Amino acid sequence: MSDNGKKFDIDWSQFDIHQTFEISEGIQKGLDISYYAKPEFSYYKMREIRYGLEDGLDVSIYAKKEFDNNQMFQIRKGLESGLDVSKYANSELSSKEMEQIRVDLENIDTSEHSIQNQNIDDEIETIFQRMKVM
Numbered sequence: 256m257s258d259n260g261k262k263f264d265i266d267w268s269q270f271d272i273h274q275t276f277e278i279s280e281g282i283q284k285g286l287d288i289s290y291y292a293k294p295e296f297s298y299y300k301m302r303e304i305r306y307g308l309e310d311g312l313d314v315s316i317y318a319k320k321e322f323d324n325n326q327m328f329q330i331r332k333g334l335e336s337g338l339d340v341s342k343y344a345n346s347e348l349s350s351k352e353m354e355q356i357r358v359d360l361e362n363i364d365t366s367e368h369s370i371q372n373q374n375i376d377d378e379i380e381t382i383f384q385r386m387k388v389m
Contacts, residue, residue: 265292273298281305290318299324307331316344325350333357342379352382 267275270292277298281288291304291314303324307314310331317330317340329350333340336357343356359375 269294271298274301277301277305281308284309290314293320295320297324300327303327303331307334310335316340319346321346323350326353329353329357333360336361342375348382356382 265278270278274294274296278288278292278301281291286305286308290308291301296304300323304314304318304327307317312331312334314331316334317327322330326346326348330340330344330353333343338357338360340357342360343353348356356375356379359378363375
């Protein structure tokens with residue numbers, strides 16, 4: 256067992272077999288499993304967090320119970336692309352809305368950065384306004 260596993264006292268009875276697998280994978284790879292070795296995280300969420308840790312990403316941005324695994328995926332993909340995920344790392348947005356914003360951010364032409372950034376801000380505002388109406 257790695258030092259990481261020794262430092263983190265795990266009550267394995269709290270986890271199902273799939274969650275146990277994700278935690279074990281993290282221990283074997285020397286990851287900081289404290290971000291995701293929590294019974295409230297499904298193994299899908301655990302996997303998204305583990306993938307981010309494997310890639311050296313700041314998973315604290317999305318390793319939160321209010322995000323579902325699809326939202327976590329969109330935030331992780333944005334971090335992998337070096338995007339400012341604060342534009343869409345909001346649990347009130349659906350994963351599809353997050354994806355739309357992420358793709359828009361990935362497609363920004365740097366010569367038109369300020370104009371397109373404003374368009375994305377407007378699009379985000381429109382999504383939030385639409386959510387308030389519902």
